[in-house]
Structure formats: structure tokens, C-alpha cells
Amino acid sequence: MKNIPELFGSKVFNDKIMQARLPKTIYKAINETVQNGKPLELSVANVVANAMKDWATELGATHFTHWFQPMTGITAEKHDSFISPDGKGQIIMEFSGKELVKGEPDASSFPSGGLRATFEARGYTIWDVSSYAFIKDDTLCIPTAFCSYSGEALDKKTPLLRSMEAVDKAATKFLNIIGKSDVTKVTTTVGPEQEYFLIDKEMFLKRPDLIYTGRTLYGARPSKGQELDDHYFGTLKSRVSDFMKDFDSELWMLGILSKTKHNEVAPAQHELAPIFSTTNIATDHNQLTMEIAKKVANRHGLTCLLHEKPFAGVNGSGKHNNWSMSTNTGENLLEPGKNPSENTQFLLFLAAVVQAVDEYQDLLRVSVASAANDHRLGAHEAPPAIVSMFLGDELSSIIDSIVTDTAYTNHGSSKMVTAVSVLPDFNKDTTDRNRTSPFAFTGNKFEFRMLGSAFSISGPNIILNTIVAEVLNGFSKKLEGAKDLAAAEAALIKDTFTKHQRIIFNGNNYSEEWVEEAKKRGLLNLKTTVDALPTFISPKSVELFTKNHVFSEAELHSRYEILLEEYSKVINIEALTASDIAKQLILPACMAYQKQVVDLLNAKQSAGIRAITEQTIATDLDELSYDLFEEIKKLDITILEAHTIADTLANAQFYRDKVLAAMTSVRTIVDTLELKVASSYWPLPTYGELLYSVN
Numbered sequence: 083m084k085n086i087p088e089l090f091g092s093k094v095f096n097d098k099i100m101q102a103r104l105p106k107t108i109y110k111a112i113n114e115t116v117q118n119g120k121p122l123e124l125s126v127a128n129v130v131a132n133a134m135k136d137w138a139t140e141l142g143a144t145h146f147t148h149w150f151q152p153m154t155g156i157t158a159e160k161h162d163s164f165i166s167p168d169g170k171g172q173i174i175m176e177f178s179g180k181e182l183v184k185g186e187p188d189a190s191s192f193p194s195g196g197l198r199a200t201f202e203a204r205g206y207t208i209w210d211v212s213s214y215a216f217i218k219d220d221t222l223c224i225p226t227a228f229c230s231y232s233g234e235a236l237d238k239k240t241p242l243l244r245s246m247e248a249v250d251k252a253a254t255k256f257l258n259i260i261g262k263s264d265v266t267k268v269t270t271t272v273g274p275e276q277e278y279f280l281i282d283k284e285m286f287l288k289r290p291d292l293i294y295t296g297r298t299l300y301g302a303r304p305s306k307g308q309e310l311d312d313h314y315f316g317t318l319k320s321r322v323s324d325f326m327k328d329f330d331s332e333l334w335m336l337g338i339l340s341k342t343k344h345n346e347v348a349p350a351q352h353e354l355a356p357i358f359s360t361t362n363i364a365t366d367h368n369q370l371t372m373e374i375a376k377k378v379a380n381r382h383g384l385t386c387l388l389h390e391k392p393f394a395g396v397n398g399s400g401k402h403n404n405w406s407m408s409t410n411t412g413e414n415l416l417e418p419g420k421n422p423s424e425n426t427q428f429l430l431f432l433a434a435v436v437q438a439v440d441e442y443q444d445l446l447r448v449s450v451a452s453a454a455n456d457h458r459l460g461a462h463e464a465p466p467a468i469v470s471m472f473l474g475d476e477l478s479s480i481i482d483s484i485v486t487d488t489a490y491t492n493h494g495s496s497k498m499v500t501a502v503s504v505l506p507d508f509n510k511d512t513t514d515r516n517r518t519s520p521f522a523f524t525g526n527k528f529e530f531r532m533l534g535s536a537f538s539i540s541g542p543n544i545i546l547n548t549i550v551a552e553v554l555n556g557f558s559k560k561l562e563g564a565k566d567l568a569a570a571e572a573a574l575i576k577d578t579f580t581k582h583q584r585i586i587f588n589g590n591n592y593s594e595e596w597v598e599e600a601k602k603r604g605l606l607n608l609k610t611t612v613d614a615l616p617t618f619i620s621p622k623s624v625e626l627f628t629k630n631h632v633f634s635e636a637e638l639h640s641r642y643e644i645l646l647e648e649y650s651k652v653i654n655i656e657a658l659t660a661s662d663i664a665k666q667l668i669l670p671a672c673m674a675y676q677k678q679v680v681d682l683l684n685a686k687q688s689a690g691i692r693a694i695t696e697q698t699i700a701t702d703l704d705e706l707s708y709d710l711f712e713e714i715k716k717l718d719i720t721i722l723e724a725h726t727i728a729d730t731l732a733n734a735q736f737y738r739d740k741v742l743a744a745m746t747s748v749r750t751i752v753d754t755l756e757l758k759v760a761s762s763y764w765p766l767p768t769y770g771e772l773l774y775s776v777n
């Protein structure tokens with residue numbers, strides 16, 4: 083591998099390149115736009131575009147694209163080449179400021195949730211100056227936001243940028259009020275940990291369910307699952323290790339700070355964690371990380387599965403959204419310092435997050451809702467659908483003492499005694515570790531753990547930023563003009579923790595008792611996507627988002643429609659695939675095997691030999707096959723019925739209650755048959771083969 087510092091960011095039009103290649107005045111103007119949101123002059127854009135083109139073509143790029151993030155959850159691009167006729171039968175390579183700043187892709191085929199009439203299907207992509215351009219597949223990619231003609235957001239980036247602005251304004255104002263007058267900007271930071279599965283590509287190609295739906299719709303439990311916990315942090319198999327090396331170097335070239343890699347709990351499951359960056363960049367980078375994981379895997383004869391639940395009975399994949407806020411003066415606002423109990427500023431920000439999470443539990447739940455993630459949340463492998471916060475012993479007892487007006491005695495962090503003389507004793511991180519909590523304080527940041535592995539992190543961060551902005555604005559109102567600021571701060575901290583203490587839970591989130599306890603506390607338990615989504619358009623949500631200029635009411639409704647429709651569409655595709663596989667692959671395989679059994683039965687009978695085994699097997703298979711045939715019929719009828727329900731919410735409810743259940747009935751029989759039919763007849767690679775064949 084080339085030396086890493088040289089490799090790192092070599093495909094990014096980053097600050098260093100801009101400084102080297104742009105005239106000083108232009109570089110300054112761009113920075114003004116990035117730092118302070120100053121509008122960009124076309125004359126500046128022209129110079130930048132030309133420098134970008136020169137740089138990109140030197141690195142072999144032939145095309146450019148506006149790279150954007152429509153509501154499909156994946157990224158979109160339309161490539162244009164740099165060539166332009168010179169009028170003399172030759173071409174020159176050109177890229178103008180206008181092309182850099184704005185694109186006009188036809189938007190009619192992207193989900194809009196009814197935002198645009200079909201006659202007004204044009205969309206605009208607008209350069210996001212705050213995220214660097216980069217080269218991917220010989221194409222210069224310009225990160226852009228995607229809007230309709232009238233400025234409505236059609237993507238995941240626009241509202242994210244708006245939410246970052248909302249929290250910046252709110253937190254800066256609040257800090258100024260409490261005496262931090264030198265702070266002029268607050269940025270939210272995110273480090274998303276990404277889980278994924280790697281399986282053999284040839285196996286993947288033999289599973290129509292994986293191809294069409296990303297998850298296995300059938301598959302009996304293998305004789306060895308994850309019970310030995312021998313995969314977690316285990317030695318990397320050589321094919322996996324080769325993949326990871328290649329993956330890292332691709333990410334580094336794109337300036338993505340890939341840092342940690344290891345095997346996860348389930349067989350064939352792995353994780354990557356980058357070093358955190360600002361939310362906007364982290365989101366772009368995470369989208370690229372997922373895309374590149376798939377591409378590099380393919381190159382290694384592997385398939386990367388990003389689905390939240392590829393295998394029933396085996397842990398699924400999630401994404402941990404590590405989130406914090408920092409100031410332009412370099413301060414992490416969630417850093418407790420040595421004496422958190424005396425750190426008023428920290429306690430105020432902690433209180434703000436506690437209130438935000440408690441008041442908007444429903445929206446945090448919505449932000450992680452999808453048909454796929456429903457399989458994980460609450461299934462004892464990921465946090466439950468109930469949102470609560472883990473703060474650890476130290477912070478919790480500080481809060482207790484504040485609420486009850488009792489003195490807090492700092493016990494200090496406890497020492498971890500290793501009892502091995504060559505290993506030093508070290509102080510235990512007091513916030514570590516409750517892996518079952520959906521929203522855990524981990525030292526100097528919060529870790530939101532409910533996200534699914536395939537999610538864009540944009541949604542959850544839009545919510546986090548907006549709800550914290552809203553609460554901070556409320557805090558500002560309370561402290562603004564206070565005669566005795568210290569007293570007002572203390573009262574606000576006490577009042578907030580007292581009101582919102584119910585959201586704090588340090589126990590085992592996977593337990594049944596917690597479900598009961600949470601109910602007593604009045605916390606929400608929105609079990610499925612369909613339960614959660616309607617809260618997105620409640621009057622309270624509309625007020626929150628419109629007040630903070632993150633979503634208009636029309637945008638909110640459009641997103642609600644898109645998410646509900648997507649839920650139904652996903653299950654519809656799964657149901658059709660399940661039915662096709664059962665009819666076209668499973669039943670024929672069962673019959674072929676039965677024929678072999680019956681042939682032997684006949685041969686034995688004509689030879690006058692006892693054939694009781696064949697008789698029993700044939701009868702058993704016949705009965706199961708008939709049950710299967712009947713259940714497939716019911717599934718097909720249920721799918722047809724779903725298509726007759728026009729109302730999107732009722733339709734989604736029907737998919738959840740009826741279609742999923744019909745699929746389960748079919749699956750139960752198929753999985754039973756898998757263990758009874760000779761493996762040479764079974765048409766699908768088994769769980770064992772899928773999970774253990776990469777070496």
C-alpha cells in the first residue's frame with residue numbers, strides 16, 4: 083500500500099488542494115461561504131469550477147456529476163462529460179460555474195410524496211459548498227442538495243443542513259446568554275459505526291430472496307449459530323482481511339477517516355467505525371462508505387449485505403450514531419470535565435438533551451423506523467422500540483442529588499484492579515457500558531443505537547439537531563435577562579431534570595420488566611414502523627419543524643407518505659418473492675425428492691421387501707407439501723387483497739398485520755421441509771453455507 087498520509091484524501095478537492103490551486107481572493111470567498119453562509123458569486127464559482135476540472139482531469143476524470151441523496155435512501159448521480167466542441171471539429175474540456183452551482187435533473191422518477199404535480203417534475207440540484215467534491219469512477223462528484231422548483235426539499239441533505247443551522251443558532255445564542263460571548267458557531271459532530279455482513283457472491287446469486295429483498299425469506303437455523311460467541315473480535319479470515327485492506331484504502335483516498343474494523347457478534351458480520359466529523363460530512367461519508375463496501379466486496383467475489391436482518395435467528399446489523407456538539411472555539415459541549423457536578427454549562431447541555439429526548443421520543447423512534455429495522459428493535463439484539471437514556475452511575479447520582487436537593491459526594495471513578503502485575507490498574511470510565519440502551523451517554527457524546535445498518539444517518543440527525551435546538555431556544559428564553567444568572571441556571575437545571583427524569587434508565591433494556599416499568603413511567607412503546615409514523619405529522623411535530631425551519635408542513639406530509647408507501651412496497655416485494663420461491667423452487671424440489679422416495683418404495687414393494695421408511699417419509703412430505711401449497715394460496719390471496727386498499731396508512735397496517743403473518747406461515751413449513759428433504763435436492767444455499775463459506 084502507498085504511504086497512507088499520501089493516499090489519504092488524494093481523490094478529494096479539499097482545503098489543501100483549494101489553497102494550492104485557487105487565487106487567494108477566491109479561496110477566501112469560498113471560505114466565507116462555508117464558514118458564514120455568505121452567498122457565492124458566479125464569478126467565484128467560475129474560477130472554482132475551472133480549477134476543479136483541471137485537477138479532476140489530471141487525475142483521469144472524464145465526467146462530472148451532481149451527487150445527491152433523494153428520498154430513496156441511496157445516492158443518485160447523472161454523469162455529464164466535460165467535453166465541449168471548440169467549433170473547429172475538435173473538443174475542449176470545460177466546466178463552468180453555472181454547471182458547478184446548479185443542475186436540473188428530471189425529478190419525476192424520484193419519490194416526492196405528492197409534493198410536485200407531474201407537469202412540474204423538474205428538480206434542482208444545488209452545490210453544497212460545505213462538503214468537498216471528490217472523484218469516484220473517473221467522475222468528479224459535486225455534493226448537492228436536491229429541491230423542487232419552489233424550493234421544497236426532495237432529499238435528505240437539505241433538511242439536514244437546515245437542522246444544523248437551527249441547532250447552531252440556538253446553541254450559539256444560548257452560550258452567549260450564559261456568558262460564552264466568544265462563541266460564534268456551534269457544529270454537531272457524528273461518528274457512525276457501521277455493521278455489515280460479508281457472504282460469498284456465488285451463494286448470494288443463488289438466493290433470489292437476497293437478490294430482490296436483501297434478506298433471506300427462508301432458511302432453517304444452522305446447527306451452529308452465534309452461541310459460542312467465537313466470532314466477536316475474532317481473527318479476520320484472509321478473504322475478509324483482504325477485503326478490509328482494499329476497503330480502507332478506497333475510503334482513505336476519499337478522505338473518509340476509517341479507523342476501526344473488527345468481526346461482530348454474528349458469524350460473517352463485521353463493523354467499521356470512522357473518526358467523527360461534522361454531521362453533514364459524516365452523512366455524505368457514510369453514504370459513500372456503504373456504496374464502496376458493496377463495490378469492493380464485489381471485486382473480492384463477496385457480497386456485502388447492509389440489510390438490518392439478513393438472517394432470522396442471527397443478530398442483525400445496526401448503526402451507532404455517536405453525536406455531540408462543539409464550538410468554533412474548540413470546546414466539546416458534552417464534555418463533563420473532572421467535576422461534572424460543578425460544571426454548570428455541561429449540566430445545562432445535558433439537561434437540554436434529556437428534555438429533548440423525553441419530549442420527542444416519538445420522533446426519535448420515527449427516525450429509525452423501517453420495515454427492515456422492525457425485525458431488530460426489541461428482539462433482544464438491539465435496543466427495544468422504547469426510547470430511554472443511559473447516563474451511567476455518576477451522572478445519574480448527580481442528577482438525583484440535584485432533584486432531591488441533597489449534597490452530591492464525588493466518589494471518584496472506581497479503580498479497575500486487574501490483579502496482574504504487568505497490567506496497570508486503570509480508572510473505569512464511569513459511563514461505560516450499557517449495550518442495551520437506545521441512547522447512551524458515553525463519556526463526552528451520546529450514542530444513539532437504534533439506527534438500522536442500511537439507514538442514511540441524515541434522518542436521525544435531523545431529529546436530534548432539531549429537538550435540541552428547540553429545547554435550547556426554550557432555555558434561552560428562560561435565562562435571557564435573568565437578574566441572578568447563576569440562580570436562574572440552577573433553577574432551570576433542577577426543574578428540567580425533575581420533569582424529565584423518567585426518560586433515564588440505567589438497567590437492562592432487553593428485559594420484560596423494563597417494558598412494564600416504561601409503561602408505568604408513561605414512555606412510548608411504538609413497536610412497529612406503522613405505529614410510529616403517524617406521530618411524524620402530529621400537530622406537535624408540525625409546530626416543532628415549521629418553527630425551526632427544518633420542514634414545512636407540506637414537506638412533512640410528503641415524507642410521511644413516502645415512508646409509509648416504502649414500508650408497504652418493501653413488504654409487497656418480499657411477499658411476492660416469498661411466493662415465487664415457494665412455488666417455483668421449493669415445491670418442485672419437494673416433489674422431485676418425493677419421486678425418488680416413491681420410486682424406491684415401488685421398487686421395494688414389487689420386490690416384496692418391507693418399505694415402511696419410504697412410506698413414512700413419502701406421507702410426511704406429502705402432507706407438508708400440501709400444507710405448503712395451501713399456505714402459498716392464502717399468501718397470494720392476501721397480497722391481492724392488499725392491492726385493493728387505497729388509504730396508505732390502512733394499506734401499511736394490512737401489510738404489517740396480514741401479509742407478514744401469511745409469509746410467516748409459509749416460511750414455517752418451508753424451514754421444516756428444508757430439514758427433511760435431501761440436501762442434494764434443496765434449491766437454496768442453507769444458512770450454514772451462507773454464514774460459514776468465506777474463508
Ligand code: ADP
Binds near residue numbers: 274355356359406526
Ligand atoms: P464503541 O464501539 O465502543 O461504541 P468506537 O470507538 O467503535 O466505540 O466508536 C466510537 C465512535 O464515536 C467513533 O466513530 C468516534 O469517532 C465517535 N466519537 C468520538 N467522539 C465524538 C464526538 N465528540 N462527537 C461525535 N462522535 C464522536
Ligand code: MG
Binds near residue numbers: 529
Ligand atoms: Mg458503539
